[in-house]
Amino acid sequence: SQQGEEDPQALSIQEGENATMNCSYKTSINNLQWYRQNSGRGLVHLILIRSNEREKHSGRLRVTLDTSKKSSSLLITASRAADTASYFCATDGASNTGKLIFGQGTTLQVKP
Amino acid sequence: DTAVSQTPKYLVTQMGNDKSIKCEQNLGHDTMYWYKQDSKKFLKIMFSYNNKELIINETVPNRFSPKSPDKAHLNLHINSLELGDSAVYFCASTPRGGSGTGQYFGPGTRLTVL
Numbered sequence: 001s002q003q004g005e006e007d008p009q010a011l012s013i014q015e016g017e018n019a020t021m022n023c024s025y026k027t028s029i030n031n032l033q034w035y036r037q038n039s040g041r042g043l044v045h046l047i048l049i050r051s052n053e054r055e056k057h058s059g060r061l062r063v064t065l066d067t068s069k070k071s072s073s074l075l076i077t078a079s080r081a082a083d084t085a086s087y088f089c090a091t092d093g094a095s096n097t098g099k100l101i102f103g104q105g106t107t108l109q110v111k112p
Numbered sequence: 113d114t115a116v117s118q119t120p121k122y123l124v125t126q127m128g129n130d131k132s133i134k135c136e137q138n139l140g141h142d143t144m145y146w147y148k149q150d151s152k153k154f155l156k157i158m159f160s161y162n163n164k165e166l167i168i169n170e171t172v173p174n175r176f177s178p179k180s181p182d183k184a185h186l187n188l189h190i191n192s193l194e195l196g197d198s199a200v201y202f203c204a205s206t207p208r209g210g211s212g213t214g215q216y217f218g219p220g221t222r223l224t225v226l
Contacts, residue, residue, distance in 0.1 A: 030211050045214030092211035099168050102155040
């Protein structure tokens, strides 16, 4: 069955607001990754958080990981219109093959 | 520019035809992947090669055959195309095998089977 589920499926906010997206997964992991996909483009890697980490920051991005709840969240602070995209979480299912299992994504719209 | 590139970007073809999609990365990475993204944006891995060796082969119809002539290239050949093959196919690469790094994705090939 599909590994990751994301919530909400769609999110619409005003520029300057914060956006929070959640991801749940089902199996053990070595790490969890977040990707962004602009319309009609490929995925862009945003951040990787390891299973022994609880929080990680990169610019305006903040990712948390709760392995006991098998969940992660991505917070984008002070959103911009350019942040409009789909955001996906991906887990490795504790394998070392590089296989990633993606969630269905959250579509974020940031209105100017 | 250093990148993962795919050709063609769009591919429209009739059912039953055979087609190929090409992928090249000039990042010096050892591992390459093929993913399929359906109309609901669900992304699923199909294959992975590490330095020309097949390491991931998901439950994919054997009409799909990957070929890696060298570690910088991973092509996907599809025989007897079916309507359900319509999707966006993404190639990706990582510096090495394993899951410890992010993957670099190509721009995608939108395949439409009529």
